[in-house]
Amino acid sequence: AKASGGHLTVYSPELDERAEAAERLGADLRHSLSDGDFHVVYQPIVELSDGHTVAVEALVRWQHPVRDQVSPACFIPVAEDNGLIVELGEWILRTACAQLARWRRDRGAEAPGYISVNVSARQLSEPGFAGVVTAVLSEHGLEPSALLVEVTETAIFGGGVAIEAVEALHRAGVRIALDDFGTGHSSLGLLRTVPVDVLKVDKSFVDEITEGGRAVIVDALIHVSTGLGLRAVAEGIETAEQAAYLRALGYEYGQGYYFGKPAADLSPLTTSHHTAAG
Ligand code: C2E
Ligand code: MG
Ligand code: MG
Ligand code: MG
Numbered sequence: 001a002k003a004s005g006g007h008l009t010v011y012s013p014e015l016d017e018r019a020e021a022a023e024r025l026g027a028d029l030r031h032s033l034s035d036g037d038f039h040v041v042y043q044p045i046v047e048l049s050d051g052h053t054v055a056v057e058a059l060v061r062w063q064h065p066v067r068d069q070v071s072p073a074c075f076i077p078v079a080e081d082n083g084l085i086v087e088l089g090e091w092i093l094r095t096a097c098a099q100l101a102r103w104r105r106d107r108g109a110e111a112p113g114y115i116s117v118n119v120s121a122r123q124l125s126e127p128g129f130a131g132v133v134t135a136v137l138s139e140h141g142l143e144p145s146a147l148l149v150e151v152t153e154t155a156i157f158g159g160g161v162a163i164e165a166v167e168a169l170h171r172a173g174v175r176i177a178l179d180d181f182g183t184g185h186s187s188l189g190l191l192r193t194v195p196v197d198v199l200k201v202d203k204s205f206v207d208e209i210t211e212g213g214r215a216v217i218v219d220a221l222i223h224v225s226t227g228l229g230l231r232a233v234a235e236g237i238e239t240a241e242q243a244a245y246l247r248a249l250g251y252e253y254g255q256g257y258y259f260g261k262p263a264a265d266l267s268p269l270t271t272s273h274h275t276a277a278g
Contacts, residue, residue, distance in 0.1 A: 203236025
């Protein structure tokens with residue numbers, strides 16, 4: 001491959017191809033938004049002590065008209081680049097709020113306590129974003145604390161408008177989580193300057209538990225979290241061993257395939273659906 005050295009960009013057919021592919025994907029996204037090819041799935045966030053679902057995280061899915069499902073890790077960055085994430089993100093938020101309102105109607109006290117929705121940097125820097133969020137909540141009869149907005153460290157690292165949006169949301173009563181905590185432009189100082197309620201501890205740190213038995217970072221982060229009065233949620237728990245280990249460290253909440261994969265709906269109501277975990 002022809003490399004680019006320093007600030008000089010050398011012509012590269014590979015780069016061209018990649019840019020073209022992204023552009024095509026962006027155009028497909030646009031069509032899919034009007035054609036209704038997106039849907040939202042929900043993954044339980046559970047109490048580690050008994051496996052009880054306390055909340056769900058909304059995750060978008062794209063059924064591409066000709067390809068197989070395209071992963072959000074692949075298309076969200078494209079939607080951020082071409083700005084479509086603003087419209088798509090608002091649709092995701094509306095869909096998730098409508099779903100929580102429906103669960104409350106159908107399940108009453110058995111409905112998840114709140115929904116967690118991922119929000120990208122581009123959405124946060126859209127003027128009036130916090131106002132849109134609170135309007136959507138009230139359209140669905142939801143109180144602000146029914147929503148938790150997940151942002152990444154990287155999204156708010158630049159400061160400025162994105163942090164102002166986070167502050168406005170927080171003032172309105174919407175709770176804030178730092179997603180994939182520890183993997184972005186991390187600075188523990190961020191936890192002092194940004195109003196954060198929840199730390200979502202990244203799967204890569206949870207993986208260490210089963211990889212070598214020395215899970216230094218999950219151990220450190222539960223202390224940081226508890227010390228600052230934050231709620232910690234461990235992400236990507238895949239085994240009983242990981243769940244038990246995290247619980248022993250003091251984690252109260254977790255999320256991962258071990259407890260439930262993202263799905264279009266919650267499992268049907270049964271009289272005793274609490275499964276012991278860990
Ligand atoms: P995230 O917000 O950190 O979401 C967690 C991801 O980990 C999800 O992938 C989820 O399906 C996956 N996951 C959960 N438990 C496990 C597990 O036990 N093992 C493994 N291997 N994976 C697990 P997904 O849905 O593919 O989303 C990837 C990323 O794309 C998300 O990471 C988030 O950054 C972004 N994303 C997804 N949906 C949205 C959305 O609606 N809006 C925005 N802005 N970003 C989204
Ligand atoms: Mg997330
Ligand atoms: Mg995450
Ligand atoms: Mg992640």
